[in-house]
Amino acid sequence: MLGWKIFAHAAKMIFRNFPATFKIFFIPFLAIFGIFISIALLNGAFAGDGSTQSAPSAGSSIAQVTVMVVATVIFLIWGVVSWHRYVLLEEYPPSIVPDFNLGRIGNYLWKSVVLSLVLALILIPLVMISAGLIGAMPLGALFTFALSAFLGGYLMLRFALVLPAAALEKPMRLGESWSATGGFASAIFLVLMCLVALQVLLDASLFLLVDMPGVAAIWEIATSLFVALLHVSILTTMYGVFIEKRELT
Template identity: 30%
Template sequence: MKAWQIFTHSVRQVFGNLTDALRISGLLYIVQMMIVVAMGVTSGDVMQINPAKMLLVVAVALVFSLWIAVAWHRFVLRGEGGTSLLPPFHGPEALRYLGRSLLIGLVIAAVAAVLGMAIMPLGLMLAGPLLGAMIGSLLLMVPVFMVMLRLSIPLPAIAMGESIGFNEGWKATYGETGVFFGLALLLAVFSILLGVPESLFRPDSIPALLWTLTSGWVQMMVGVSILTTLYGHYIEKRPLV
């Protein structure tokens, strides 16, 4: 099943190159999380946070996430990276990456809003509050992830200073709806399972915080790696090995 191959290839991309993954993302991610914790964003009382502090947290998270994503794409696809704990910052590429991501985000938000109004009430009605919410989330995440993944295929090209349009990525994956359904399902289940251990801890406890930070890093790196794998396979015609 190609969806499983893409998913496992992406996971191996991170954990098979764990030293490089930590070198490229570790320091940036730790600093980002230190700022998040210092501002109290993980305390659960987000509404009480000063808007200026929240804006700072969002700005830092955005810049650092773009920095990591661009550096990881370039490392995997072009072998760039060096030995520094702070990867090179490719400003123009990161800015274009941001612009394209915002456009994708608008499309995804619209799709999620329309589907959410229909799916979530249905899930709650059929299966009750807890199970219904989980089923509803899964039913919502799969189609949203399918659209997101296909639209996001050009992002690794942008990270490398190249340019392909949404239509090129869409055409390259024509006829692969089943693959993207399977991949979206795997990614949705993966995301839900990563969140389960956190519910076992008291929300304001150290174990809960540590799991949130660890699972956040894993989800970020696997997500970026899936886009890298999709671009490498469908655009550069690399085999899934």
């Protein structure tokens, strides 16, 4: 049950190392929150005096969205790279502000872009088939969309060891990641199924809070953050197991 061990170990690492998790991700998440608040303030989202503000021009809107997306991605990768290095190199953050290394962040971003493009090229035919079936065979389209999503998740886990490798400044090609995980297809399949099951349970839990929208919103934000951290922790664990040959305790 290697797949379950990877999933469980990744989840336990988040809570077992909560002080480090907090130190690594607090400032990046706070920076992202500040970006969203700043953009909202620029557009008068919190104006409470009843005044109206003219809508921003198309050029201004595009610029704001571009800045928001680029800054959000950089700050997210900042935290993710620090987490990989903390777990795999025992590089504990010296302060509440993790080490900001633009070279590592840029390399991680580049590997993420390459991985996304490869997955897109592989999955585009299935997505096109699904789109063509929507009118004639809705169930067939739904099945093909589900197959595309599942295949995308599986391939991502097979290829994605290049990401923690980039964080560690140990270059790895997509083919090397594929080869390293080649003998563990069933374990990766189980990891993916655990992620799907967890997401279904978390989504279902929101129905229990339908009469408490405030609590539901907080719960959704908290669980979304946890799932995002879990994905990062799973990649870290997989790198340790498949590349560094670590034993899971």
